[in-house]
Amino acid sequence: MIGRVPLRTLLTHGLDDQVRFGAEYVSHEVLSDGRITAHFADGSTDTADVLVGADGTRSRVAASLAGRDLAGPIGFGGIAARTPLTDRTRALLPTIVGDGPVLSLGLAGASVFMQVHDPSGGPAIDPASCTTVPAITEAPSLVWGLSATEKVLPPATVQAMTGPELIEFTLSTVRGWPPAVLELIAAADPGSAAGFRFYAADPDADLTPWPAGPVTALGDAVHAMPPTGGRAAATAIIDADHLARELFAARDGHSTIALATHRFHREMAGYAPAAIRFSMLPLRWLSRVDRLDRPGLRGLAELGLSAASAVHHFNSSLNGRAAA
Ligand SMILES: Cc1cc2nc3c(=O)[nH]c(=O)nc-3n(C[C@H](O)[C@H](O)[C@H](O)COP(=O)(O)OP(=O)(O)OC[C@H]3O[C@@H](n4cnc5c(N)ncnc54)[C@H](O)[C@@H]3O)c2cc1C
Incomplete structure (x- = not known):
């Protein structure tokens, strides 16, 4: 990455x-x-x-x-930000995030992507090999992104939000998720937060x-x-x-x-x-899970008993080279 x-x-x-x-x-x-x-x-x-x-x-x-x-536009949007990794936030990381990028699907038409970006823990490019281009080592962070239907993330609302508002909005969207995930989102750098509308070609x-x-x-x-x-x-x-x-x-x-x-x-x-x-595949799953969003199931999610209904590891060889 x-x-x-x-x-x-x-x-x-x-x-x-x-x-x-x-x-x-x-x-x-x-x-x-x-x-x-x-x-x-x-x-x-x-x-x-x-x-x-x-x-x-x-x-x-x-x-x-x-x-x-x-x-x-494909009817979905997102909010993404970075949470600086400190001793406190590292302790909050779900174990599964240590294995690679994770996408968790919730019951309210929302999913959360998480990936640790820690160049100090194994750079893709060894800084010592950067003899002609100065090495750039970014501070370690958790890159996270909320994806949701436009019903949950209305584009006009999201585009008008400031960084702190985007983080608050994310927290309200995934309320009931495990407390550690909520703390990680709350600890994000507001300056890194941005909202997006998703587009796709046919x-x-x-x-x-x-x-x-x-x-x-x-x-x-x-x-x-x-x-x-x-x-x-x-x-x-x-x-x-x-x-x-x-x-x-x-x-x-x-x-x-x-x-x-x-x-x-x-x-x-x-x-x-x-x-x-x-x-598009994860969004299709999200639509299916969204259709399961009946009051009883929503209640389970809000109680934190079933915050993430599916987890998908991105094992694409391309992904390791992707920009966040
Ligand atoms: C939150 C988020 C997370 C992402 N994570 C990943 C990831 O992990 N892996 C991955 O592979 N991809 C990821 N992507 C997608 C990735 O950012 C884009 O696919 C990639 O940036 C596309 O590159 P591009 O050069 O085609 O277009 P862009 O990066 O969009 O660059 C287009 C440039 O053209 C400029 N421009 C636009 N109109 C004009 C104009 N009329 N005249 C002159 N300049 C113009 C823009 O200002 C911009 O600088 C992510 C995207 C988002 C939003």
Whole structure:
């Protein structure tokens, strides 16, 4: 597992003069020589051989290519935060969390994901090997995320909440869960709390419904999926790897840009739909458990007798490399 900030720092290392932050893509045009000019909200432009939209869920680049949004809301949302691991909070960790990421399904249409992020307890990258890129060691924390139906987490309500309010809202949603879990949630860093609406692309549709050419998109822009599979960022990184290899081949004269994007689209169609379906699975379980939410069962949950009805360990090999 690698955190978002170290990942971005590693990916942009040495590219200070190439990366421009704060430039909002608005539109693009294909020039007569086949190159692409991208237009930004501040009136600036950039011209290049290839434009790759990595602009996330509800991508403008992908929408301009497809003529529609590729992803839509799926009726679920989430609240996520980090709880710093101290002697006190470590003592509260459920034993099962020590074995890897855990997803617990509750009876009130809500689930809680928990994963220990402790680079000091076994870094994915040995800091001693970081000779050209400075090592970034994040403080140990418990990453947790509440997922629930929009009936439980109305998007407008969640989006208007501050960090402390999001934590309070989570606690009220999972009241009746084991006291240690509630204490861990209550001890979260409010500055790390954020609320999300979940979107997904249709895994049965063509994810890149445009002709292969010098403009394409990758990552959440084409295969948005809920975070409940722990695969979305990993799938985006796999996309980037495939596309970069194909573009290097085109640069070196072994193929063309159109062939490179065509091959990339074909490769991605082989793995991205499965990642979307895998990520939707826990939400399907949650819907089923939600249907069991009758007054008697809710009573059991509130008494803490049946706080978690199912636990799923993510054993995907991809997950270990995913960003939280
Ligand atoms: C709570 C939570 C937990 C998650 N946990 C995991 C996990 O454990 N494992 C995992 O694999 N994935 C996880 N994910 C998913 C992961 O964060 C995303 O899949 C991943 O960030 C997608 O990368 P991306 O580059 O495609 O898009 P993003 O990371 O969304 O990046 C898109 C970028 O484009 C920018 N942008 C948007 N519009 C424009 C525009 N018009 N012009 C210019 N820039 C624009 C945005 O500001 C953003 O910086 C999680 C997501 C959430 C919300």
